[in-house]
Amino acid sequence: MTSSSRATTAPVDDGDELSPGHRLEAYRWMVTARVVDERCMSLQRQGRIGFYVPLAGQEAAQVGAAFALRPEDWIFPAYRELAVALVRGVALSDIFDQLVANGRDPSKGRQMPNHFGFRAQNFVVGSSPIGTQITQAVGAAMAAQRRHDPIATVAFFGDGATSSNDFHAGLNFAGVFRTPTVFFCQNNQWAISLPRDRQTRSPTLAEKAEAYGFPGVVVDGNDLAAVHRTVREARARAVSGGGPTLIEAQVYRYGPHSTSDDAHRYRADAEVAAARERDPIQRLKSELLAAGQLDEARDAKLWEETRAEVLRTFDDCEKQRPPAPSSLFDDVFAERTPRLEEERAQFERRAPGGGSVR
Numbered sequence: 001m002t003s004s005s006r007a008t009t010a011p012v013d014d015g016d017e018l019s020p021g022h023r024l025e026a027y028r029w030m031v032t033a034r035v036v037d038e039r040c041m042s043l044q045r046q047g048r049i050g051f052y053v054p055l056a057g058q059e060a061a062q063v064g065a066a067f068a069l070r071p072e073d074w075i076f077p078a079y080r081e082l083a084v085a086l087v088r089g090v091a092l093s094d095i096f097d098q099l100v101a102n103g104r105d106p107s108k109g110r111q112m113p114n115h116f117g118f119r120a121q122n123f124v125v126g127s128s129p130i131g132t133q134i135t136q137a138v139g140a141a142m143a144a145q146r147r148h149d150p151i152a153t154v155a156f157f158g159d160g161a162t163s164s165n166d167f168h169a170g171l172n173f174a175g176v177f178r179t180p181t182v183f184f185c186q187n188n189q190w191a192i193s194l195p196r197d198r199q200t201r202s203p204t205l206a207e208k209a210e211a212y213g214f215p216g217v218v219v220d221g222n223d224l225a226a227v228h229r230t231v232r233e234a235r236a237r238a239v240s241g242g243g244p245t246l247i248e249a250q251v252y253r254y255g256p257h258s259t260s261d262d263a264h265r266y267r268a269d270a271e272v273a274a275a276r277e278r279d280p281i282q283r284l285k286s287e288l289l290a291a292g293q294l295d296e297a298r299d300a301k302l303w304e305e306t307r308a309e310v311l312r313t314f315d316d317c318e319k320q321r322p323p324a325p326s327s328l329f330d331d332v333f334a335e336r337t338p339r340l341e342e343e344r345a346q347f348e349r350r351a352p353g354g355g356s357v358r
């Protein structure tokens with residue numbers, strides 16, 4: 001299976017539960033995300049990409065949530081939501097083009113690696129300033145309300161973001177105006193080096209919703225079906241005028257915060273090993289094996305084919321030329337102003353062909 005042969009919009013499951021076919025499809029996406037993750041960590045160590053934010057351990061939370069949404073919904077991610085993007089129909093090559101900032105990168109090399117956005121999939125560019133996407137998701141939901149547009153906006157964020165001003169401002173507005181927003185907190189237990197128990201005295205993060213007058217739900221983020229059901233219900237409430245929901249999906253981040261972090265400096269290997277015992281991919285695999293939907297041979301083949309596809313796709317993206325330096329005059333405004341045209345012409349005279357960085 002190649003990335004281009006996959007659905008280009010999020011799969012929509014119209015039943016109450018994930019169908020067996022969708023469960024298997026979800027498993028494929030989770031495997032793909034894990035393989036991309038392993039590969040990108042290694043590529044960064046080899047100096048072939050500059051920066052990466054791993055998501056291993058959070059695959060069921062992301063894939064389960066994405067399967068519960070519709071293509072017309074809007075995603076406001078933090079920076080760890082690669083699996084959500086894949087399920088929405090973003091091709092692997094689109095992700096890698098951005099990571100290497102080649103000429104096909106829609107952000108033309110102007111964004112930090114791993115900060116991608118995809119217009120066709122209603123996937124807004126990732127937000128590194130913690131929590132800012134939360135108020136944006138609420139604002140977009142208010143716009144949808146005014147237009148009578150039956151969509152939900154979904155803000156993805158971590159446990160650390162619940163301490164940000166934007167979290168509280170966003171949830172308050174959402175509560176007052178009953179916006180069609182799903183707040184999806186992936187509590188991965190760490191905000192870089194700050195553990196969950198230093199973040200808040202509240203027993204759960206979900207209960208913070210109560211102060212803003214709407215429901216907060218805790219869900220096991222390693223349980224694909226439970227996440228899917230919870231997000232599905234929250235989305236249904238949102239689009240039917242019932243207002244927002246805060247979901248706390250409890251997961252664990254296996255890797256470092258990012259490739260710039262060394263998690264060994266602040267947490268014990270034993271803690272990570274214990275979390276890996278609850279691995280969401282292994283859990284779903286066991287369920288699929290028990291249901292006769294998968295066997296060990298097919299599973300081994302899936303991993304092998306996925307690794308080959310990821311390698312092949314990255315190698316192709318890496319070979320592409322970088323964006324033309326003269327492209328920096330594009331997108332300043334919708335159209336180039338006379339002044340920009342003049343500057344571009346000057347640049348062309350000095351560096352014919354738009355300059356070459358190779």
Ligand SMILES: Cc1ncc(C[n+]2csc(CCOP(=O)(O)OP(=O)(O)O)c2C)c(N)n1
Nearest residue numbers: 080128129130158159160161188190191192
């Ligand atoms: C406003 C702001 N403050 C601090 C930072 C530095 N920072 C980057 S990521 C991060 C931790 C965020 O943790 P969490 O919200 O739990 O998400 P996770 O990275 O665990 O997915 C911090 C403090 C930032 N990017 N923005």
